[in-house]
Amino acid sequence: MQACERTNLREELDEALLPFRLVRKRKGKPRDGWVRGIREAIGLPVEELERRVGVQRWEIHRIEKSEQSQRVMLSTLKRAAEGLGCEVVYALVPKEGTLKEMAQGAGGVARGGAGKEARGAGRGEGGGGEVYRLGGDVFQDVADDPAAGGVPGAAAKDGPRG
DSSP: HHHHHHHHHHHHHHHHHHHHTTTTTTTOOOOHHHHHHHHHHTTTTTHHHHHTTTOOHHHHHHHHHHTTTTOOOOHHHHHHHHTTTOOOOOOOOOOOOOOHHHSSSSOOOOOOOSEOOOOOSSSTTTTTSSSEEEETTEEEEEEOOOTTOOOOEEEEEEEEEE
C-alpha cells in the first residue's frame, strides 16, 4: 500500500471511529449482556424474541449466556439484535488517541481531518475533556464535566473552528 493511500485510509478510519472514541470512557456493559439487557429494558418476553429470531426458547438463553461469557459469534449477535430492533456496531478503537497518532508513534497532536486537539489542563478553557475534530465540527468529551451531568460518553458539539 502506498503512503498516500495509507494516509487516506487512516483519515477515513479516524473519522469513522470518532463516535467510538467519544464513548470510550463508558466502562462495562449491562450486567447480563446487551441482548438480555435490551430485551428486559424494552419489556420483550423471551417467547416474542424467539418468534422474531425464528429459534426455540433454549436458543435465546444460549445466546444470552454466550454473550455474557464473551463467546458469542457476531453473526448470532446480529440475528438477536435484528430481533430486538437493533443493529450490531462493531469496531476496533485505539485505546488512546487516533490512528494518525498511533502511526506517528509518540501520539502527537492531530492537525486537520479527524483527530484530537491539544487541550489546556484547566477547566477554564471550556472543559477538560478530550476535543475531537470531524470535518469542520469540533466535539468535546464532557463525560466528566459536572455541567453536562457527568453522562458517560457525552459529547458537546462546539461548532466549526478554524
